[in-house]
Amino acid sequence: MASTVNTVTRSNDGSVSLAQPANGLALEASGLNCYYGDFRAVKEVDLEIKKHAITALIGPSGCGKSTVLRAFNRMNDLIPVARAEGEVLLHGANIYAPGVDPVEVRRRIGMVFQRPNPFPKSIYENVAWGAKINGFKGSKEDMDQLVESSLRSAAIWDEVKDKLDESGYSLSGGQQQRLCIARTIAVRPEIILMDEPASALDPISTLRIEELIQDLKKNYTIVIVTHNMQQAARASDFTAFFNMDSDRAGYLVEYDDTQTIFTSPANELTEQYITGRFG
Amino acid sequence: MAREYFDNELDKLKSAVLVMGSEIEENLVLVAGALIARNTAVAERLIAADLVINKQRIDVVMNSLTLIATQQPMAKDMRFIAAVIEIAGELERMHDYVKGIAKTSLEIGQAGTLLPSFAEDFPRMAAFASDMLSRSMVAFSENNAALARSIPKWDDHVDYLFNRLYVDIVEYAGSAPGLIAHANQLEWTIHNMERAADRVINVCEWVVYMATGEYQEFDSEYEAPPAIDRSNVGE
Numbered sequence: 301m302a303s304t305v306n307t308v309t310r311s312n313d314g315s316v317s318l319a320q321p322a323n324g325l326a327l328e329a330s331g332l333n334c335y336y337g338d339f340r341a342v343k344e345v346d347l348e349i350k351k352h353a354i355t356a357l358i359g360p361s362g363c364g365k366s367t368v369l370r371a372f373n374r375m376n377d378l379i380p381v382a383r384a385e386g387e388v389l390l391h392g393a394n395i396y397a398p399g400v401d402p403v404e405v406r407r408r409i410g411m412v413f414q415r416p417n418p419f420p421k422s423i424y425e426n427v428a429w430g431a432k433i434n435g436f437k438g439s440k441e442d443m444d445q446l447v448e449s450s451l452r453s454a455a456i457w458d459e460v461k462d463k464l465d466e467s468g469y470s471l472s473g474g475q476q477q478r479l480c481i482a483r484t485i486a487v488r489p490e491i492i493l494m495d496e497p498a499s500a501l502d503p504i505s506t507l508r509i510e511e512l513i514q515d516l517k518k519n520y521t522i523v524i525v526t527h528n529m530q531q532a533a534r535a536s537d538f539t540a541f542f543n544m545d546s547d548r549a550g551y552l553v554e555y556d557d558t559q560t561i562f563t564s565p566a567n568e569l570t571e572q573y574i575t576g577r578f579g
Numbered sequence: 580m581a582r583e584y585f586d587n588e589l590d591k592l593k594s595a596v597l598v599m600g601s602e603i604e605e606n607l608v609l610v611a612g613a614l615i616a617r618n619t620a621v622a623e624r625l626i627a628a629d630l631v632i633n634k635q636r637i638d639v640v641m642n643s644l645t646l647i648a649t650q651q652p653m654a655k656d657m658r659f660i661a662a663v664i665e666i667a668g669e670l671e672r673m674h675d676y677v678k679g680i681a682k683t684s685l686e687i688g689q690a691g692t693l694l695p696s697f698a699e700d701f702p703r704m705a706a707f708a709s710d711m712l713s714r715s716m717v718a719f720s721e722n723n724a725a726l727a728r729s730i731p732k733w734d735d736h737v738d739y740l741f742n743r744l745y746v747d748i749v750e751y752a753g754s755a756p757g758l759i760a761h762a763n764q765l766e767w768t769i770h771n772m773e774r775a776a777d778r779v780i781n782v783c784e785w786v787v788y789m790a791t792g793e794y795q796e797f798d799s800e801y802e803a804p805p806a807i808d809r810s811n812v813g814e
Contacts, residue, residue: 529651529653530651533653562653562654562657563653563654563657563658563792564654564658564791564792564793565654570654571654571655574653574654575582575652575653575654575655575656576581576582576585576653577581577582578581
C-alpha cells in the first residue's frame with residue numbers, strides 16, 4: 301500500500317499532515333484479521349468509523365471487540381505473538397504499512413483503558429507528561445494552558461484546579477478516569493479509543509463519562525468498547541455487534557446506526573444479544 | 580431460559596390486551612343489538628363496562644412502564660411494549676364509542692320506531708367493526724404483519740354502510756317536522772361505529788410496527804359524509 305502510505309507527510313515539529321478525508325470516515329478497517337500466535341482471534345472485519353461520531357463495539361466475551369479496538373492503534377503490537385493482517389486506513393493511509401511508526405499512530409489515535417491508570421505523579425504532571433514525551437516545545441505558560449484546556453475538555457478542571465500539585469491517586473475513580481481522558485486529549489489525538497471506560501465506575505461517574513464522551517465528539521472521533529448495552533444505546537451514534545464464530549474467531553455480525561441496532565436490528569443474532577436471549 | 584421472568588411479564592401484557600380486545604369485540608355487537616332492540620338494561624351494562632375497560636388500559640400502561648424501567652427492553656421487546664401501550668389506548672377509545680352509542684340508545688329510549696334501513700345496516704356496521712377487531716387481535720397475538728396489512732380494506736365496508744345510512748338519515752330528518760333531534764342521535768351512533776372501525780386500523784399499524792420495526796400508515800382517515808342533494812330533501 302505504498303501509494304497510501306505516501307499520503308502521510310511529517311513536518312518538522314513532528315506532526316503528521318494528511319489530506320482531509322473526503323468520505324467523512326476517520327478509520328476504515330478492511331479484511332482485518334488479528335492473530336495471537338496461530339490462533340485467529342478476529343476474522344475479516346470490514347468496518348468504517350465515521351468522523352466526529354461515537355461508535356460502540358458490543359458483543360459477548362471472546363467476540364474480539366477489544367482486539368479490534370486495540371488493532372485500531374496498533375496496541376496489539378505490544379503483545380509479542382500478536383499480528384494483524386488486512387488494512388486499517390487512517391485518512392486513507394494504512395497504519396500497518398511498512399515504515400509507519402506505531403508510536404506516532406498511538407499519538408494520533410489515543411486510548412483510554414478500563415481501569416483508570418494515572419501515573420504516580422501530580423495531576424498537572426499526569427496531563428503534561430504525554431505532551432512532553434511527544435516533543436512539546438512550548439513555554440511554561442503554554443504548558444499551563446495546555447493542561448488547563450485538556451482538563452476542561454475532560455470536564456474535570458473545576459474539581460482539580462486548586463490542587464494540581466496533588467497526586468492523581470488522590471482523586472476518586474471517576475475523576476481518575478477523566479484525568480486519564482485529559483491526559484489523552486493533551487496529546488491532541490484525532491481519535492480516542494475507549495476500552496470499557498466506565499465499567500469500573502459507579503453509576504453517577506459512569507453517566508459523567510458518557511456526558512463527557514458526547515462533548516468530546518465535537519472535536520474527536522470516539523470508538524468505545526462496552527459490555528453495557530444500555531451504555532451503547534445511550535452514548536453512541538453507531539453500533540457494531542461482534543460475535544464469536546464456531547472456530548472461536550470473532551467477526552462482525554452487524555453494523556448500523558445505534559437507533560436501528562436497538563430498535564430493529566437486521567440480524568437475528570443481534571436481536572437475541574441485545575434482548576438478552578443470547579446463547 | 581434467559582429472561583424467563585421478563586418473558587412471562589410480556590406474556591401477561593399480551594393476555595391483558597387480548598382480554599380487552601375480546602370484550603370490545605363482543606360489546607360492539609351488543610351495543611348495536613341493544614340500540615335496535617331498545618334494550619336499556621344491556622345499554623346500561625355496557626356503560627358500566629367502560630369503567631372496567633378504562634382500568635384495564637391503565638393497568639396495561641403501568642405494567643408496561645414498569646417493564647421499561649426495570650427490564651430495559653430492546654428491539655422486538657421494546658417494539659412489543661410500545662405497540663401494547665398504543666393498542667391499549669386504541670381499544671380504550673374504541674370502547675368509548677361503545678359507551679357513546681349506549682348512552683344515545685338510552686336517550687332514544689324505548690319509544691318510537693327506527694328507520695328500517697338503520698335497523699338493518701347498523702348491526703352490519705357493528706359486525707364488520709367487530710370482525711376487523713377480532714382479526715387485528717389475531718394479528719397482534721401472532722405478531723403477523725401480513726394479516727395486519729390485510730385488515731384495513733374491510734373498513735371500506737363500514738364506510739359504505741356509514742355513507743348509505745348518513746344519506747338515509749338526512750332524508751329522514753327532512754321528511755317530517757320534529758325529526759331533527761332523533762336523526763341527530765342516529766347520526767351520532769353511526770359516526771361512533773365508523774370511528775371504532777377506524778381505530779382498528781390504528782391497531783393494525785402498530786402490529787405492523789411491532790412485527791417489522793417499520794411504522795406504516797394505512798388510509799384510516801375519517802370518512803367525510805357524502806354530499807347531500809338538498810333538492811331531494813323535504814322542507
